[in-house]
Amino acid sequence: MTGVRKRYPGSGVEVLRGIDLEVAAGEFASVVGRSGSGKTTLLNLIGGLDTSFEGELEVGGGSLRGLPDAELAAYRNRKVGLVFQDSQLLDHLSCADNVALAAHFDRGGRGDRARLRRRADEVLEAVGLGGAAGRRASTLSGGERQRVALARALFLEPELLLCDEPTGNLDAETGAAVVDLIAGLHAAGRLTVVAATHDDAIAAAGSRVLELRDGVLHEAAREGR
Amino acid sequence: MTPGGMARLVAADLRRHWRHFAMAAVGIVLGVAALAFFLALGLQVRRVLLEQVFPADRLEVAPRSADLDLLAIRLPLGRDALEADDLGRLAEIEGVLAVRPRMRLTVPALAVGGAAVFGAGLQSEVVADGIDPELLSGELGGAFREVSESFVERPCSRDGECGPDAYCAVSAGICRPYLPAVVSPQVVELYNGALRRAYRLPKLNPDAIAGLSFELIIGASSFAPSSTDPLRERVRLVGVSEWAIPLGLSLPLGEVRRANRRLDSPAAGERFHSAILEIASKDALPGVVAAVEASGLEVSDRGAGRAALLTAVITAALALVGVVLVAVSSAHIMHVLWLVVLVRRRELGVLRAVGARRRDIRALLVLEAAVVGAVAGLLGVVAALAAGAAADAFAGARFPDLPFKPDSFFAFEPALLAAVVALAVGACALGALAPARRAAAGDPADALAGR
Numbered sequence: 001m002t003g004v005r006k007r008y009p010g011s012g013v014e015v016l017r018g019i020d021l022e023v024a025a026g027e028f029a030s031v032v033g034r035s036g037s038g039k040t041t042l043l044n045l046i047g048g049l050d051t052s053f054e055g056e057l058e059v060g061g062g063s064l065r066g067l068p069d070a071e072l073a074a075y076r077n078r079k080v081g082l083v084f085q086d087s088q089l090l091d092h093l094s095c096a097d098n099v100a101l102a103a104h105f106d107r108g109g110r111g112d113r114a115r116l117r118r119r120a121d122e123v124l125e126a127v128g129l130g131g132a133a134g135r136r137a138s139t140l141s142g143g144e145r146q147r148v149a150l151a152r153a154l155f156l157e158p159e160l161l162l163c164d165e166p167t168g169n170l171d172a173e174t175g176a177a178v179v180d181l182i183a184g185l186h187a188a189g190r191l192t193v194v195a196a197t198h199d200d201a202i203a204a205a206g207s208r209v210l211e212l213r214d215g216v217l218h219e220a221a222r223e224g225r
Numbered sequence: 226m227t228p229g230g231m232a233r234l235v236a237a238d239l240r241r242h243w244r245h246f247a248m249a250a251v252g253i254v255l256g257v258a259a260l261a262f263f264l265a266l267g268l269q270v271r272r273v274l275l276e277q278v279f280p281a282d283r284l285e286v287a288p289r290s291a292d293l294d295l296l297a298i299r300l301p302l303g304r305d306a307l308e309a310d311d312l313g314r315l316a317e318i319e320g321v322l323a324v325r326p327r328m329r330l331t332v333p334a335l336a337v338g339g340a341a342v343f344g345a346g347l348q349s350e351v352v353a354d355g356i357d358p359e360l361l362s363g364e365l366g367g368a369f370r371e372v373s374e375s376f377v378e379r380p381c382s383r384d385g386e387c388g389p390d391a392y393c394a395v396s397a398g399i400c401r402p403y404l405p406a407v408v409s410p411q412v413v414e415l416y417n418g419a420l421r422r423a424y425r426l427p428k429l430n431p432d433a434i435a436g437l438s439f440e441l442i443i444g445a446s447s448f449a450p451s452s453t454d455p456l457r458e459r460v461r462l463v464g465v466s467e468w469a470i471p472l473g474l475s476l477p478l479g480e481v482r483r484a485n486r487r488l489d490s491p492a493a494g495e496r497f498h499s500a501i502l503e504i505a506s507k508d509a510l511p512g513v514v515a516a517v518e519a520s521g522l523e524v525s526d527r528g529a530g531r532a533a534l535l536t537a538v539i540t541a542a543l544a545l546v547g548v549v550l551v552a553v554s555s556a557h558i559m560h561v562l563w564l565v566v567l568v569r570r571r572e573l574g575v576l577r578a579v580g581a582r583r584r585d586i587r588a589l590l591v592l593e594a595a596v597v598g599a600v601a602g603l604l605g606v607v608a609a610l611a612a613g614a615a616a617d618a619f620a621g622a623r624f625p626d627l628p629f630k631p632d633s634f635f636a637f638e639p640a641l642l643a644a645v646v647a648l649a650v651g652a653c654a655l656g657a658l659a660p661a662r663r664a665a666a667g668d669p670a671d672a673l674a675g676r
């Protein structure tokens with residue numbers, strides 16, 4: 001992304017004031033910064049959730065600027081997986097239904113129900129919740145919710161995983177487990193990860209740490225792995 | 226969105242918000258029930274009226290009048306005549322055996338005479354029309370028929386020389402046939418009830434009217450300019466008929482046609498003011514009525530048409546109650562959906578975050594409303610059927626055997642029921658449009674943040 005600027009309507013300050021960032025395929029980049037520094041704003045832009053910005057933003061060779069709704073929806077559907085701080089599960093659905101949500105909007109079509117069900121079991125297994133497919137999301141603990149959210153993000157095998165403070169609402173121990181999970185997934189595949197955090201563990205797991213300060217990104221010194 | 230996914234999401238949402246939707250649906254159920262109930266009742270009453278109370282194998286059809294009354298003047302805006310191709314179309318309607326056109330006399334006429342009956346010579350303006358003699362062949366035998374064409378004129382000096390159906394036109398010195406004519410029972414009643422008393426004339430017996438003759442001067446009038454060459458005919462009444470013009474004189478069609486051509490214009494001899502349809506059976510009547518109305522003409526018969534119209538008006542008024550209920554419910558559905566959409570803002574944001582297009586969100590909400598409408602519509606239909614059955618049972622137990630009591634007072638036609646359910650679905654979907662648009666507006670980031 002080059003020269004990306006973002007100002008929320010009705011607010012005087014510019015949150016992002018010229019972001020230049022290039023993340024290579026397969027990289028694990030962590031974005032750190034104080035609360036309110038604009039991390040969520042940045043990830044929303046990359047994830048195609050927010051379409052009002054200035055500057056140029058390309059993901060996987062395609063520009064996100066001015067994309068029609070259908071194409072942007074397909075991009076969110078197939079190219080990126082999103083994990084939010086507050087998991088954003090649909091509480092009235094089962095874990096399996098939550099995880100398979102993206103498949104409902106996959107116009108490529110990925111096979112029949114049985115196959116979707118198998119894939120749901122597979123990704124739930126991958127996040128260590130093999131037996132939870134039938135449980136309602138409302139009955140899960142915080143750490144389990146975050147892991148289901150991760151499984152949902154991975155369901156259609158995205159190229160890019162965006163995590164916005166995935167451990168922000170978890171205690172240290174549960175958080176560490178989720179971090180390990182993300183690091184493991186990254187190590188296992190060709191997944192590109194961008195994670196916003198002020199959790200040192202995530203920052204440490206990443207191959208690159210960027211600090212967002214005063215609306216500008218600074219490459220932070222690597223602290224080793 | 227895949228159909229399967231859509232179905233799962235819709236089902237899950239309806240299950241979760243069923244209380245909201247049930248409240249909104251109550252109005253739809255009531256509206257649909259009222260609508261189905263009254264429409265079925267009206268349909269059946271109309272049917273009974275047309276087929277049993279006013280069974281008719283004949284039907285009078287006229288051009289639809291679209292006249293505009295301006296103070297005392299009536300502006301004729303509609304067509305006031307049937308042309309030859311109108312008659313052709315009527316003849317093609319299924320169930321119509323014959324089309325009998327009638328034609329008004331389009332020039333004035335004066336009746337003169339009657340001294341033999343009334344004791345004094347009278348003179349009166351008359352309105353006349355021509356009707357197809359075939360129409361009366363059953364009632365009057367061959368007495369009412371066209372005579373001028375086939376009559377062979379021969380010289381004479383007095384009436385006795387011309388045979389029973391002709392007279393001697395003394396001025397010309399030739400025999401001329403009597404024009405047969407019929408009058409309506411109303412004319413006889415009017416005469417016996419009012420005119421006779423006012424003018425102190427003898428009472429007429431309807432059965433004895435036949436044979437009465439008088440002079441008819443076609444093209445002459447006591448107050449309008451008369452034709453330079455009026456037709457002087459002698460008319461002989463041959464009977465009384467329901468099919469005669471209500472206040473006037475009905476002659477055989479051919480005679481009126483001849484007079485119109487000669488005294489008015491050739492076109493006046495081709496324009497008919499109405500037609501009488503002979504129907505194969507009374508069962509065919511509703512279909513024929515519908516076909517006539519569909520072709521832009523009007524059924525102007527006595528009784529049946531008016532009663533059917535009255536029923537239609539009352540049915541429409543009652544059905545309006547149902548329509549209003551459904552419309553109000555549509556607004557209610559809209560209100561409920563506004564709330565639901567606000568409550569579900571985040572959740573709809575999640576759907577968009579995982580790949581839902583705006584139109585997927587809109588479709589989801591409209592479909593949910595449509596499902597509510599369909600369920601409510603079906604419940605309403607069931608309620609209407611139950612209410613109808615209850616009403617029939619009540620009527621069966623309470624009312625004596627009325628002459629025209631049908632087995633059921635309701636005609637619950639499948640098409641009618643399908644239509645009211647479709648109305649409920651349509652009303653709900655319509656109510657969902659605005660909230661659905663609202664729900665799909667904006668960026669998913671805002672929705673996820675609950676904004």
Ligand SMILES: Nc1ncnc2c1ncn2[C@@H]1O[C@H](COP(=O)(O)OP(=O)(O)O)[C@@H](O)[C@H]1O
Nearest residue numbers: 008011015033034035036037038039040041042
């Ligand atoms: N919708 C919004 N309208 C106005 N200001 C906003 C909005 N969302 C975020 N902000 C502001 O933008 C700044 C950055 O927010 P955010 O990106 O959420 O920061 P972070 O995720 O780093 O805590 C904050 O000052 C916040 O108040």
Ligand SMILES: [Mg+2]
Nearest residue numbers: 039040164165
């Ligand atoms: Mg944030």
